[in-house]
Amino acid sequence: MGLLLRADAEFVPTAEGLWIVTNHGAQRIHDPALYRRIDHVRTLLTGDLDRAGILAAAPEAERVLAALAGARALRDGTPGAATDSAEAAFVGSFVGDAATRVTAFRTARYLVAGTGPLAGAVADACRVAGLTSMTAVPDIAGAEEADLLIDVTGRDTLSWAAPGRAALVARAALRPGQAWLAPVCPAADTVPWSKVWAGTASPDGGQGTAAVLRVVADQLVQRVLRRVTAAHHGAPPATFRRIDLDGLTATEHRHPTATGGRR
Incomplete structure (x- = not known):
């Protein structure tokens, strides 16, 4: 089971870094370089790769994964989970195993x-x-x-x-x-x-x-x-x-x- 970016996750850049916003709330990150790194790392968060696989593909992703986990913007996913239906994407914003639900x-x-x-x-x-x-x-x-x-x-x-x-x-x-x-x-x-x-x-x-x-x-x-x-x-x-x-x-x-x- 790999890592999946929550469907409700939004990223708002600021001069000092960014806000990571989900249905669970918002967390401010003081790291100006992090916003640029997220654009690349988020393409890997489809449920196909676990943490080790993501770090192998993008060694700079460790700080990004830590920030996303701290903001509760990541969840376990299955391969191809990012292409689930709109309903599953919505449900996945609140609970895991959205496709089954x-x-x-x-x-x-x-x-x-x-x-x-x-x-x-x-x-x-x-x-x-x-x-x-x-x-x-x-x-x-x-x-x-x-x-x-x-x-x-x-x-x-x-x-x-x-x-x-x-x-x-x-x-x-x-x-x-x-x-x-x-x-x-x-x-x-x-x-x-x-x-x-x-x-x-x-x-x-x-x-x-x-x-x-x-x-x-x-x-x-x-x-x-x-x-x-x-x-x-x-x-x-x-x-x-x-x-x-x-x-x-x-x-x-x-x-x-x-x-x-x-x-």
Whole structure:
């Protein structure tokens, strides 16, 4: 297994050296010559060469490798890993073994429940994301088997559990002028939509054009990707996302409490 430069690594030159920036943070390097050396060394960080192989090809790389390791910009990779899909590159910015995690995301069994334009947009977004086992149903009968339910029925409460396994649920619903995305969580932890609506405004407006609903659907599928692949830092996000259907601005809201209301 060789060394791979993280897909999110960025290098910002300064008069004294450079900043190495990743999703884990930024580290300042005081070495004016290092920026020039990185341009050459980074071409070797494809997962094909281990540390010894890189130093044999570029003896000047030792200082670069030390700086990159200190900034958490390196990870173990397999040959050809740099050519993985865009999804794997994104997931690899957070966790290792990105290709395997993306494969698990694509091959899991999904159930999309709902009718109407949003349900159709979500089903299309699932297909574009390469999900190989996706079933669309108008509603939830309660006995369907799946690894993850994507619920766009808009019903207030949800009673569903995959037989014999702890499955995840992703939910989205439309309100006048708004779309809401729930945290992706175990079925037993889903929150009634009434606790989300409580204390929120209901501005006038339509339910969004086909293009707008596609943006909403893509964001929902991305939340599923992040949860299934663990492409996040720390605990999974527990916020509800409110998307304005007119301007597509989004705000994050904390998990509703037992008393409801927007937090």
